[in-house]
Amino acid sequence: MLRTIGATTLTVTAVVVMGLTLPAASPSAAVDTMDTPTYNADTPTYNEHIGQLLFENCTGCHRPNQIAPMSLLSYQDARKWARAIKAKVVAREMPPWFADPEFGEFSNDISLSDEEIATIVEWVDGGMPEGDGAAPQAPRFSEAGWSHPSGREPDFIYEFPIEWQVDADGESPNFNLFTELPFDEEIRVEATEVRPGNYAATHHIVTRLFNIPPGMMIGTGPAWPGGPVVDYVLVEDPDYVEPEDDEDSEDSEDSEDVDEASSAGFGAYIPGVGAAVTPQGQMRSIRGDAFNAIVWNLHYQATGQPETARPAIGVWFATEEATTVSRTLSLQETTSEGEQLVAPPPAGIFGRLAAGLRAQAGQGLNPLLNPIPPNEGNWTVTGIGAIRNDSYIQSLFVHAHLRGKDFTFVLTYPDGREEILLRVENYSFDWQFSYDLAEPIMAPAGSTVKVISRYDNSRANRRNPAPHREVYWSEQSWDDMFLTNITYTLVEEDRPIAQD
Ligand code: HEC
Numbered sequence: 043m044l045r046t047i048g049a050t051t052l053t054v055t056a057v058v059v060m061g062l063t064l065p066a067a068s069p070s071a072a073v074d075t076m077d078t079p080t081y082n083a084d085t086p087t088y089n090e091h092i093g094q095l096l097f098e099n100c101t102g103c104h105r106p107n108q109i110a111p112m113s114l115l116s117y118q119d120a121r122k123w124a125r126a127i128k129a130k131v132v133a134r135e136m137p138p139w140f141a142d143p144e145f146g147e148f149s150n151d152i153s154l155s156d157e158e159i160a161t162i163v164e165w166v167d168g169g170m171p172e173g174d175g176a177a178p179q180a181p182r183f184s185e186a187g188w189s190h191p192s193g194r195e196p197d198f199i200y201e202f203p204i205e206w207q208v209d210a211d212g213e214s215p216n217f218n219l220f221t222e223l224p225f226d227e228e229i230r231v232e233a234t235e236v237r238p239g240n241y242a243a244t245h246h247i248v249t250r251l252f253n254i255p256p257g258m259m260i261g262t263g264p265a266w267p268g269g270p271v272v273d274y275v276l277v278e279d280p281d282y283v284e285p286e287d288d289e290d291s292e293d294s295e296d297s298e299d300v301d302e303a304s305s306a307g308f309g310a311y312i313p314g315v316g317a318a319v320t321p322q323g324q325m326r327s328i329r330g331d332a333f334n335a336i337v338w339n340l341h342y343q344a345t346g347q348p349e350t351a352r353p354a355i356g357v358w359f360a361t362e363e364a365t366t367v368s369r370t371l372s373l374q375e376t377t378s379e380g381e382q383l384v385a386p387p388p389a390g391i392f393g394r395l396a397a398g399l400r401a402q403a404g405q406g407l408n409p410l411l412n413p414i415p416p417n418e419g420n421w422t423v424t425g426i427g428a429i430r431n432d433s434y435i436q437s438l439f440v441h442a443h444l445r446g447k448d449f450t451f452v453l454t455y456p457d458g459r460e461e462i463l464l465r466v467e468n469y470s471f472d473w474q475f476s477y478d479l480a481e482p483i484m485a486p487a488g489s490t491v492k493v494i495s496r497y498d499n500s501r502a503n504r505r506n507p508a509p510h511r512e513v514y515w516s517e518q519s520w521d522d523m524f525l526t527n528i529t530y531t532l533v534e535e536d537r538p539i540a541q542d
Pocket of ligand 1: 095099110127
């Protein structure tokens with residue numbers, strides 16, 4: 043679902059417009075004030091090379107009202123930031139992208155090739171010429187700020203019911219608020235988008251469908267242990283009476299079904315991510331019939347002044363052309379030592395989360411995994427998902443917190459052959475991309491997908507807040523998480539779209 047970072051795959055070296063002689067644009071104020079440089083004729087120019095390259099790889103984030111500190115939509119912008127751009131691209135710190143290029147090709151890959159980096163360096167060192175010819179067309183963004191590529195406004199918008207207050211300074215944790223799901227049927231969507239309401243103060247938002255566990259209700263309480271008391275938190279239901287028989291038995295019948303639906307999520311806002319749009323002809327199912335709430339996982343950052351933020355979810359309904367359901371399979375946890383995982387409870391990851399919430403009274407600890415030991419540099423968690431029907435794997439997603447180190451997705455075919463689909467090196471909590479395969483990979487029934495995730499709770503991990511502590515599993519950023527899934531379609535459903 044986190045699929046639209048940047049634009050399409052890059053073909054910038056082919057974008058040289060040969061022989062085009064347009065009148066030169068009138069010189070801008072910024073250029074006027076500089077000494078008139080003499081450019082080497084071979085120096086790449088903004089109009090021919092650099093502009094398009096920035097649009098395709100940078101302006102998803104580097105534009106007004108986005109998380110990046112400056113816009114890179116114009117020649118003046120790019121020129122002003124040229125030295126910093128050179129430094130960041132040479133260091134490969136920008137654009138952020140973490141897939142090992144040795145494995146897999148991804149349609150949302152925003153990384154720069156060595157050649158493209160060299161082009162930027164030559165442009166900067168050569169005096170940043172604007173060049174003759176037409177300026178490249180900057181991408182357009184909708185006025186209301188939604189980013190469906192068609193420019194359409196959403197068909198349905200659900201706003202969080204209250205404005206969240208962000209303090210001027212200090213750190214606030216990752217926390218969860220809950221609202222009732224505003225519909226009780228299955229809806230089929232082509233796209234969803236989560237907008238933060240305040241880009242500067244929002245670190246990320248992940249929204250998912252949720253079932254309020256028995257004994258709990260949405261009410262008033264601390265947003266996190268010791269946090270401000272607000273509405274829309276999960277609290278114990280004072281009127282709840284524990285049933286005599288197994289409380290989970292009624293869920294278990296269609297738990298598999300629900301598990302798939304649950305891990306599909308509703309949508310997420312992370313830096314640079316716009317609308318999550320299914321590939322053409324596909325739709326996602328949002329199971330209002332199987333869930334009753336939305337969990338909003340929120341993480342805010344102080345900006346130096348008090349801020350308010352009111353996120354919203356936009357939904358674009360699927361058209362009739364969409365015949366294929368895009369599905370999600372979460373890869374469930376087992377550990378490297380094999381023995382820690384207790385029998386999976388009936389309702390998939392959310393049932394477990396709920397069990398955790400219930401068992402730990404608000405601390406939200408996942409009771410099913412052993413904690414990461416103190417000072418452990420290579421704690422491994424392996425998740426496996428079984429492919430039950432011939433499927434096309436489209437996209438891969440990982441989520442961990444500050445100890446997340448690296449992730450390797452391995453597809454094992456029924457004949458035992460193995461293929462590495464993706465290796466995320468140097469995972470960073472700041473950037474949680476999905477990796478969309480350039481070509482879907484056919485996984486026959488009987489295949490498995492495994493993800494091997496390593497966590498670094500040692501001092502060597504610069505971001506580790508507390509190497510001396512055991513790390514539990516929860517949604518709080520001081521704990522860690524193992525949330526990995528794949529998006530796929532069923533081969534039997536993947537019919538061509540009717541043409542007329
Ligand atoms: C997914 C979002 C995203 C993309 C794509 C991205 N950036 Fe950034 N960029 C950021 C954010 C956020 C920051 C500020 C925090 C940081 O430095 O990590 C930043 C910082 C920078 C800085 C440092 C600014 C300063 O204050 O010194 C430069 C330069 C930069 N980006 C250039 C680029 C270039 C060039 C590209 C494309 C080739 C690019 N970025 C792509 C999000 C992005």
